[in-house]
Amino acid sequence: MASINTNVxxxxxxxxLNSTIKMLDQTQSRVSTxxxxxxxxxxxxxxxxxTTMRSDNGALSTVKDALGLGAATIDVAYTGMNSAIEAVKSIKNKLVAARQPGVDREKIQSEVIELQKQLKSIGDSSVFSGENWLSVDSSSASYNPTQSIVSSFSRSGNSISIGTIGFDVGSSKLYDAADQSGILDSTDVTTNGGVTYSVxxxxxxxxxxxSDDLEDLEQMxxxxxxxxxxxxxxxxxLGAVKQRVSLQQDFVSTLMDTIKKGIGTLVDADMNEESTKLQALQVQQQLGVQSLSIANQNSQNILSLFKS
Known part of the structure; x- marks a missing residue:
């Protein structure tokens, strides 16, 4: 039935056409974003x-930064400890040389004093970002004998946990300003002379x-x-912790990349598929416009029936 009221x-x-335009808008959005x-x-x-995975990946990025900061702190302490070891070796060698009867121990002592000053300088200057693991003050309110480095972030359901790597500064400190309990400032007393000393x-x-003095020297x-x-x-x-931190840095970097791949699998558009679909929808849109134009012309054809 031909009707001028309803153009089916x-x-x-x-x-x-509206359906095609809607799909075209969706495809264009995917292509653009x-x-x-x-x-x-x-x-x-x-x-x-x-969204949750992106948030967790941001937390992992912060963990990666924390590991970098921790690695730098460990590097400084490790470098300082190695330098201090070399200085103590030299002091030991000087003391062994002083054991020989007849040597000028006063001159040897002048060399030992310089090495002791060097040790103190190493301990005080082994600082990174305000952290010094070699020269400490255990009486300070902020002192913690176990230093920890944030190493991981994990989620289980709605609960999260933060992992750390710990290092016992108490067993590796060279100096302790509070009670002289460091490796280099802890004291002993000579058996014969009764002299209190430290390295x-x-x-x-x-x-x-x-014989008494030589025995005391051997004790030193x-x-x-x-x-x-x-x-x-x-x-x-320190070396073992340094290696663990390095391994953890590699793991966190790999984990972040894996999470990014997982997010991409869920939400990224296949640009090859979308570009092909875009071209097809553009053709459909053109055909739809043409089809609508033809349908609208059908009503005009009814006028020819009324021509005399």
Whole structure:
């Protein structure tokens, strides 16, 4: 039936054109943004997962920064410890040389004093971002014998956990301003002379070749060697923590990349598919406009029936 009130063909053509335009707008949005799921209305479940994963990845980025800061702090402490070990080795060598009867121990002591000053300088200057693991003050309110480095961020359901890598500064400190309990400032007392000394303060300038003084000197050598052993153990611990932090940095970087890939799988648009679809929809839009135009002309054809 031909009707001038209801143009069924035009209505059908318009519905088809509107549907094509809607799909075209969606495809153009995907092409321009690069996202298949750009908002919750596109796919609420995928958008929610992707948003949470992006948030967690941001937290991992902060963990990566913290690991970098921790690695730098460890590097400074490790470098300082190695330098201190070399200085203590030199002090030990000087003391062994002073054991030889007849040597000028006063001159040897002048060299030892310079090495002691160097040790103190190493301890005080091994600082990074306000952190000094070699020269501490255990009486300070902010002092913590176990230093921790943020190393991981994980989520289980709605709960999150922060992982850390700890290092025992208490066993590796060279100086402690509070109670002289560091490796280099902890004290001993000579058996015969009753002199209190540490690696940092020992003085052999007044020692003679008497058996008692030589025995005290050997005691100092043994004490210095013991300090050297503790420093070597501390350096090994620092090296182990340094390696672990490095491995954790690599893992966090890889994990962040993997999460990004997962997010991309959920929400990224396939640009090859979308570009092909865009061209097809543009053709459909042109055909829809033409079809609607033809449908609208059908009503005009009815006028020819009334011509005389």
């Amino acid at each position: 063909s035009a209505m059908t053509a318009l519905q088809s 690069g996202f298949r799921v750009a908002s919750a209305e596109d796919n609420a479940a995928y958008w929610s997962i992707a 940092d303060t020992l003085d052999i300038s007044t020692l003679t070749d008497s 050598i043994s004490w210095t060697d013991g300090a050297l052993g503790k420093m070597t153990t501390a350096a090994a611990s």
